[in-house]
Amino acid sequence: MSSTFTYNFDTPTYKGVSTVPTGLFINGKFVDPVEKGTLDVVNPVNGKVLTSVAAGTAADIEIAAQAAKKAYKERWGLKVPGTERGKMLNKLADLLEANLDEFAALEALNVGKAFNMARIMDVGGAVGVLRYYAGWADKIQGKTIETNELKMAYTRHEPIGVVGAIIPWNFPLAMLSWKIAPALAAGNTIVLKPSELTPLTALRLCPLLVEAGFPDGVINIVSGYGSIAGQAISENMIIEKVAFTGSTLVGRKVMEAAAKSNLKKVTLELGGKSPSIIFDDVDLEQAVKWVGHGIFLNHGQACTAGSRIFVQEGIYDAFMKKFAEHASSLKLGDPFAPDTYQGPQVSQGQFERIMGYIKSGKEEGATVHIGGERHGDEGYFIQPTIFTDCKPDMKIVREEIFGPVAAVIKFTTEEEAIEQANDTLYGLACSVFTKDINRAIRVAHSIEAGTAWVNCSNIPDVGVPFGGFKQSGIGRELGEYALENYTNVKAVHINTGMCL
Numbered sequence: 001m002s003s004t005f006t007y008n009f010d011t012p013t014y015k016g017v018s019t020v021p022t023g024l025f026i027n028g029k030f031v032d033p034v035e036k037g038t039l040d041v042v043n044p045v046n047g048k049v050l051t052s053v054a055a056g057t058a059a060d061i062e063i064a065a066q067a068a069k070k071a072y073k074e075r076w077g078l079k080v081p082g083t084e085r086g087k088m089l090n091k092l093a094d095l096l097e098a099n100l101d102e103f104a105a106l107e108a109l110n111v112g113k114a115f116n117m118a119r120i121m122d123v124g125g126a127v128g129v130l131r132y133y134a135g136w137a138d139k140i141q142g143k144t145i146e147t148n149e150l151k152m153a154y155t156r157h158e159p160i161g162v163v164g165a166i167i168p169w170n171f172p173l174a175m176l177s178w179k180i181a182p183a184l185a186a187g188n189t190i191v192l193k194p195s196e197l198t199p200l201t202a203l204r205l206c207p208l209l210v211e212a213g214f215p216d217g218v219i220n221i222v223s224g225y226g227s228i229a230g231q232a233i234s235e236n237m238i239i240e241k242v243a244f245t246g247s248t249l250v251g252r253k254v255m256e257a258a259a260k261s262n263l264k265k266v267t268l269e270l271g272g273k274s275p276s277i278i279f280d281d282v283d284l285e286q287a288v289k290w291v292g293h294g295i296f297l298n299h300g301q302a303c304t305a306g307s308r309i310f311v312q313e314g315i316y317d318a319f320m321k322k323f324a325e326h327a328s329s330l331k332l333g334d335p336f337a338p339d340t341y342q343g344p345q346v347s348q349g350q351f352e353r354i355m356g357y358i359k360s361g362k363e364e365g366a367t368v369h370i371g372g373e374r375h376g377d378e379g380y381f382i383q384p385t386i387f388t389d390c391k392p393d394m395k396i397v398r399e400e401i402f403g404p405v406a407a408v409i410k411f412t413t414e415e416e417a418i419e420q421a422n423d424t425l426y427g428l429a430c431s432v433f434t435k436d437i438n439r440a441i442r443v444a445h446s447i448e449a450g451t452a453w454v455n456c457s458n459i460p461d462v463g464v465p466f467g468g469f470k471q472s473g474i475g476r477e478l479g480e481y482a483l484e485n486y487t488n489v490k491a492v493h494i495n496t497g498m499c500l
Helices: 058-075 082-098 100-111 115-136 172-185 200-212 226-235 248-260 284-300 313-329 348-363 414-421 437-446 480-486
Strands: 004-010 015-021 024-026 029-031 038-043 048-054 144-148 151-159 162-166 189-193 219-221 241-245 265-269 275-278 308-312 367-370 385-388 405-411 429-433 451-454 487-495
Touching: 004 048, 004 100, 015 100, 015 200, 024 058, 024 200, 038 100, 058 162, 058 189, 058 219, 058 226, 082 100, 082 115, 082 172, 082 200, 100 115, 100 172, 100 200, 115 172, 162 172, 162 226, 172 189, 172 200, 172 241, 172 480, 189 226, 200 219, 226 241, 226 248, 241 248, 241 480, 248 265, 275 284, 275 414, 284 313, 284 405, 284 429, 308 313, 308 414, 313 367, 313 385, 313 405, 348 367, 348 405, 405 414, 414 437, 429 437, 437 451, 480 487
Parallel strands: 162 189, 162 241, 189 219, 241 265, 275 308, 275 429, 308 405, 385 405, 429 451
Antiparallel strands: 004 015, 024 029, 024 219, 038 048, 144 151, 151 487, 367 385
């Protein structure tokens, strides 16, 4: 048995002790990695190492894939009715909900996000996703198709087999649920790699998987570096489908490796540079709050972050005044303080990346309206930052920053706003703010993005598909649409009277 990490939380919002296994979870047990490697888990509040966890390599991914394949053939897949798979997913949701505060505390500790936000959005959201797909597990159906009276044809939606999942660090437990819930509901087995930066909640979940009744080998959690363990998942010949959430750059590598190995199915939820378009007839107070939520949620570390903000000239000055006031009012600090909205960025590397973009914005001639500096003298805190005087060719307008940095651009006409909003490689999400419902629908339909929010921002729903256009990805997560990624459709033709 591998070692554990125990942390005593004594904070204003949570008091308790959490013990997290630090090994690799393969075939229902925690084991040490083949090559005995480890990776450090850092507290982003102060930059200090919290603990070390096992780092898997290609050898460990192969062992996990073999375990998942054996489990699929012998004790999962269509051998377990959908009703039973649904019961286990519901049991897992119950167990997670019973430990909701502990998981939220681990997420706040490891990621740096506010505890109250982690409690509602991350852990509470994961519980909802598990329950949603528990309901789908016995409703995955094919069709009977009319051909002619001498032949019967129907389709079966069969599980793919062994699925690989690679999840990011910004919403670790939520992204885990987005991957495992539909995959398990459809009858697949799983090899999942959490981010090397934020593995704690995935590892803490493993004992709950056992308690929920999932057979050994059905779900395997292998922590490790993306360039090693993630690459191994993409290349493994047993894994027949890979689901990845992360940057577009890494998504290309996943897709390439999948194609060069066994041409495994791929779903990619990648980067974004989402536009928020504010017309001059809006409810200004509400628009400011929603636009702030769109860019500053999770410290700007969201692929859907509304980082390009287009404001119509008629309300530009009034909007900027209130937007700056709103951003300045956001409380930065200890993730466990009850009034904290924004904690630190997740890592030193991410901190330096964001500060590099802020420097670039200044050098290219944009104006820092507010922020633009480090907050405090330890940890990875960055002030909410708003740039004005932004031009379309600036890096802060073109590239995904993944931090609390907004680029504001004034526009005159609806056509101008649509053209500029679509001038991007990405197409993940957009937000449109207006009281004119005809314009709202017209503009929402015109933006090249997989999700369009009207008079709101950054509020996905478990029953609604989520995914991108263009270089923001392939495939959809959430809703019924996600199940398409985890099944193979088989057509069956039965001759009832045709003769040659």
